Amino acid sequence: MVNNNLLDEMAKILKKSNKQTVKQKKIIEVAITLFAEKGYSNTATSEIAKMAGVAEGTIFKHYGTKENLLLSIMVPFIKDFFPTMADELIGELMNDKCTFEEFLRAFLTNRIAFISENREIFQVVIKEIIYKEELKNEILPYILEAASVRLVKVIEIFKQRGDIKDIPNDSILKMLGTVMSGFFISNFILLNKKSISEDAIEDIVFFILNGFGQSPQ
Amino acid sequence: MVNNNLLDEMAKILKKSNKQTVKQKKIIEVAITLFAEKGYSNTATSEIAKMAGVAEGTIFKHYGTKENLLLSIMVPFIKDFFPTMADELIGELMNDKCTFEEFLRAFLTNRIAFISENREIFQVVIKEIIYKEELKNEILPYILEAASVRLVKVIEIFKQRGDIKDIPNDSILKMLGTVMSGFFISNFILLNKKSISEDAIEDIVFFILNGFGQSPQ
Amino acid sequence: MVNNNLLDEMAKILKKSNKQTVKQKKIIEVAITLFAEKGYSNTATSEIAKMAGVAEGTIFKHYGTKENLLLSIMVPFIKDFFPTMADELIGELMNDKCTFEEFLRAFLTNRIAFISENREIFQVVIKEIIYKEELKNEILPYILEAASVRLVKVIEIFKQRGDIKDIPNDSILKMLGTVMSGFFISNFILLNKKSISEDAIEDIVFFILNGFGQSPQ
Amino acid sequence: MVNNNLLDEMAKILKKSNKQTVKQKKIIEVAITLFAEKGYSNTATSEIAKMAGVAEGTIFKHYGTKENLLLSIMVPFIKDFFPTMADELIGELMNDKCTFEEFLRAFLTNRIAFISENREIFQVVIKEIIYKEELKNEILPYILEAASVRLVKVIEIFKQRGDIKDIPNDSILKMLGTVMSGFFISNFILLNKKSISEDAIEDIVFFILNGFGQSPQ
DNA sequence: GATGAATGAGGATTCATTCAT
DNA sequence: CATGAATGAATCCTCATTCAT
Numbered sequence A, B, C, D: 001m002v003n004n005n006l007l008d009e010m011a012k013i014l015k016k017s018n019k020q021t022v023k024q025k026k027i028i029e030v031a032i033t034l035f036a037e038k039g040y041s042n043t044a045t046s047e048i049a050k051m052a053g054v055a056e057g058t059i060f061k062h063y064g065t066k067e068n069l070l071l072s073i074m075v076p077f078i079k080d081f082f083p084t085m086a087d088e089l090i091g092e093l094m095n096d097k098c099t100f101e102e103f104l105r106a107f108l109t110n111r112i113a114f115i116s117e118n119r120e121i122f123q124v125v126i127k128e129i130i131y132k133e134e135l136k137n138e139i140l141p142y143i144l145e146a147a148s149v150r151l152v153k154v155i156e157i158f159k160q161r162g163d164i165k166d167i168p169n170d171s172i173l174k175m176l177g178t179v180m181s182g183f184f185i186s187n188f189i190l191l192n193k194k195s196i197s198e199d200a201i202e203d204i205v206f207f208i209l210n211g212f213g214q215s216p217q
Numbered sequence E: 001g002a003t004g005a006a007t008g009a010g011g012a013t014t015c016a017t018t019c020a021t
Numbered sequence F: 001c002a003t004g005a006a007t008g009a010a011t012c013c014t015c016a017t018t019c020a021t
Helices: A006-016 A022-038 A045-052 A056-063 A066-095 A100-117 A119-131 A133-160 A169-190 A198-210 B006-016 B022-038 B045-052 B056-063 B066-095 B100-117 B119-131 B133-160 B169-190 B198-210 C006-019 C022-038 C045-052 C056-063 C066-095 C100-117 C119-131 C133-160 C169-190 C198-210 D006-016 D022-038 D045-052 D056-063 D066-095 D100-117 D119-131 D133-160 D169-190 D198-210
Strands: none
Touching: A022 A045, A022 A056, A022 A066, A022 A119, A045 A056, A045 A066, A056 A066, A066 A100, A066 A119, A066 A133, A100 A119, A100 A133, A100 A198, A119 A133, A119 A169, A119 B119, A119 B169, A133 A169, A169 A198, A169 B119, A169 B169, A169 B198, A198 B169, B022 B045, B022 B056, B022 B066, B022 B119, B045 B056, B045 B066, B056 B066, B066 B100, B066 B119, B066 B133, B100 B119, B100 B133, B100 B198, B119 B133, B119 B169, B133 B169, B169 B198, C022 C045, C022 C056, C022 C066, C022 C119, C045 C056, C045 C066, C056 C066, C066 C100, C066 C119, C066 C133, C100 C119, C100 C133, C100 C198, C119 C133, C119 C169, C119 D119, C119 D169, C133 C169, C169 C198, C169 D119, C169 D169, C169 D198, C198 D169, D022 D045, D022 D056, D022 D066, D022 D119, D045 D056, D045 D066, D056 D066, D066 D100, D066 D119, D066 D133, D100 D119, D100 D133, D100 D198, D119 D133, D119 D169, D133 D169, D169 D198
16 A cells, blocks of 8 residues: 655655665665566565575565565656756756757657666556556656646747747647657567667657648648 | 467457357456456456356356456457458548548547447556566567558558658658557556547647647748 | 265166266266376366266266266276186186196186276276275275185185195285285286286296295205 | 476475474474375365464475475485385395395395384375376386396395395396285285284295295105 | 356465564 | 564465256
């Protein structure tokens, strides 16, 4: 069972993560790999213990429950994904006179790098959010809110600069969400890609800007 | 373990489903609901049995294993999704002088209707394909192949008619895949929507054709 | 659970065996093969049904319980083994002037033939008598009694004729039992032989008569 | 399924048995009793657990599967029976001028003592070898080989000393195997004897040496 | 007589979790 | 901190048996 307040949970968990033993790191490392590959439900704590070279008891000494071990993996990632995300980029953006295309390219490149570096954790997070209704209901609203707040600002700026069509923010958000969730899930979850080529980024940037329909001449 | 040849599996499974008992139908019905909601791994056969008003043994009498029960649900759906998909639409398309926009609208409307009608099964299929590496490796190639073959034909036609930009088929396929997987997964899995408004369809059609970038005047 | 009175059981079972359907014969045939190979406990009635090309219900229609199916196989064999055994041989013996060696050879040849013809049933009987304490306690006394009664007569005759050493009957019975049970079990159960060569019979006859120790000269 | 190499299996199993918990010993003890009495197939792990005063999980923690529990009982016995068997006896024999009769008496006394001390394990081993074709095919060849190798040496020695008739080794081996398997199975399995009287040993020794036929004067 | 769908008690096995050391 | 033996509820699955057709 996940606690009501996800943020409280985060606080609790992160406090512990300060002084992580070697064994703790190994446990988390192995857990991520196994959860990513086989899913949380199909991974036994005994398996994690064995692969981590640790006694089963040790896992529970540190994380209390298996569910809490999962959260110790998911929460920091989720907490990091959005803040790190646009905040700094948006900063640069405000000053610069960069175009939406430039922003989009920088933004995608940045987030793709982040996910590539944390590929397995990303897989765990997405798989479990999708798989467990309970988790989904708890985490998804937080994610949506965090993303919306940031993206709306950006959209507004570029609308004013005339780089984005005059479509309701809401529609744009949905499209962007659709394309990005599709892009990340297709590549990192379904196709299990380890990295994304620059060409692929160019393709998606072009597509988001122009679509692939041919306007009648 | 899933057999190598998915089609053989289908054949076997469908043969049995000819003379389905009332209890069998109830089992499948309940299994779909529970698998869709909680995931295959988190659903006990005893729970299915209880909810279906059936003895647990009855499930195994008919489906042998829990895994096979899952396949009995997934396979017919997968087998149906693509053939039914474009084949008839493509038929109409050949004769008609419909534009790509019209095709896209008709196509999306049609597939959305199909998924809406089989919403829970769709959830089961996607969740399990994403969750179990094993299943993914077995089913995904089949799906990708089935989809590609059909879509490439369509893309070629509309390219010749001048309705689609002159971009490599491969790139278009990827974009289309990205958008559609994103659209279906966002709406039917993450947001758990039961239906899609016509407006939303219009939005996505417009977006696919034009993107939301503003070309500099 | 076996009934108290084995003979009653026999009576009941044999009555039914008069008008055996084709399906019944097939059931018995398959049951013998499977029980002989894998043991009663490791053979499912569903397996018997499938191999016999019969519905599972049919087995229970005819034999009521799985245990009773086993008895339907074992009892006639046991009932036949001893009477058929020596009775006729002893008959000839009384008149004839045959030696103990001749009798022994004829006797062994005759019983070996009987077992060879009913090899699988013999395996079922022995395996189950050995395996199930319950069955053993019920059947073994009957067998020992039936064997003793007949063999003692024979031993007496040949003792009078001076063909057998002057050893207590009881000791001779034990030795004979030991050798014969050892011979039958070794060959037909452990080594799974289908027939016994005449040479092997000669060997055992010679051994029973003379042992293989060399009397000091 | 038993591994191909029985000796590897032994090694693995014996390693674990070094530091046996009190509970583990109790489990083995109870398992032996129940397997001996009712057979492996007719004994539930839950029953073993209950009688051993242990949780059912504990059994599987230590032995993994029920089959492996069986092997943990059988293998050490089999591994011990033959080596311990003749090796030391043969040692004495080489130096001494003992007769075949003396050897036979010592040998039987020794082996009977061993089996008496491990009566229940012996019952388990024999019952399961006889009952399960699979186990039989795997273990029997090993046993036959181990026994033959040792006994042939002995037979050769006594033949040279003129204590054994000039019969082919092979025939003598078969006879000896027949008599001994018959003796052990009759007494310890069928008649469930706990010990063998000295008189009975004398009888069998005499019989093996001389048979009970009366040579014509 | 024969069927086969349905049963439900029981069986082997798994697994998160606890606790004494 | 760390261990690993022990737990027992829960899980998937088997199987002899019943019964309506």
